[in-house]
Amino acid sequence: MKKAVCLLSGGLDSATSLACARAAGFETYALSFDYGQRHRIELDAAARVAAHLGAAVHKTIRIDLRAFGGSALTADIAVPKGRRTEQMCAGIPVTYVPARNTVFLSIALAWAEVLGAADLFLGVNAVDYSGYPDCRPDYIAAFETMANLATRAGVEGAAHFKIHTPLIDLSKAGIIRLGLSLGVDYSLTHSCYDPADGLACGQCDSCLLRLAGFAAAGVPDPLRYAAQSPGAVKG
């Protein structure tokens, strides 16, 4: 059975991406990061999702990106709340973590090479890449090229590394429909950037996009929220 390393934050997108890897017939090696994120509670969700979706192994690697800061997720910068879609799409948001996906994919590449795996799965998608540079298709292609020059396996031809992004063209509603068709239990996931007392805030960009996605998919979000914005975006 071919092995794939799957980045798993514990959120809706990465859970769906992991389910896609399983559906494609891979034995999955789930990888999470304890990187100093404000919403560290997502790591509990990652462990639940990895077990639920039958990952062969789940590893959590510590890497202190808070040592550098530079983001609302890794420094004392407020997480924006109650923004409308047009505000979210106007430029790269303050929740962007400098070079985060590059750091995560690099570490995933290291594990893949040791495992003898050539396939990596990442849950980036169209909603993200309007805002985050390291979720865009041209970035993913450039990482793939670099990865095949960076490694013994790539250079010697034992592996041709491929970054799979099964959600890249999907809306949030499309991701939810796909995940439900693959048996993903979204009650196990966590999306909020700024949770309190274990509850999602219902007001940050991530909560608003998730709520709008469930509304557009026509299914209820199984999560509990501290508050639900009356001005929640429509998906």
Place this chain on the structure above:
Amino acid sequence: MKKAVCLLSGGLDSATSLACARAAGFETYALSFDYGQRHRIELDAAARVAAHLGAAVHKTIRIDLRAFGGSALTADIAVPKGRRTEQMCAGIPVTYVPARNTVFLSIALAWAEVLGAADLFLGVNAVDYSGYPDCRPDYIAAFETMANLATRAGVEGAAHFKIHTPLIDLSKAGIIRLGLSLGVDYSLTHSCYDPADGLACGQCDSCLLRLAGFAAAGVPDPLRYAAQSPGAVKG
């Protein structure tokens, strides 16, 4: 004064590369990694070298590559000793750490973006890139392309990231001559992959290449060695 992030292992090459960044007029931000390496003692050398060469800041980031293993430096695999040049150059050695430079450069990129720096310095060179894929010029170029697509600064045009490799075409003797001309005190550095009781072994590839480099440069190596191989390679 322009800032540069300089990867600093504590070895001869990275010390020289840091000195080059300073000589080129950069304010230097030195970055080291506590990654589970067998020769963790090199981190003491990195701190000494950063102070000696006037780095503005020196950070050491922990990232447990031993969680994956796959190398003589990060797993219970013996470090080769007493090899001759032709053995060292026959393929990628067991001391290759999967995707190590990619992981390190990615984290350096994250710090650079937060600092508003566009310049990264890396001490890779011709001696390394005969053996390690992630020290070769085509790899460095691919990383640079990827970095400019990965980041807010790159995508928005605030920075064009450049990976400087001032040693890339130099032999070990050439590196030593360059470093001495820039005032590097090599007694502060550490190169050995397998030190014991604070002493370099004198027998691993790294020690043998270093000793040969000093011999070829016609200057004594200021380090103390536990043993000096009678079959030390000629540089």
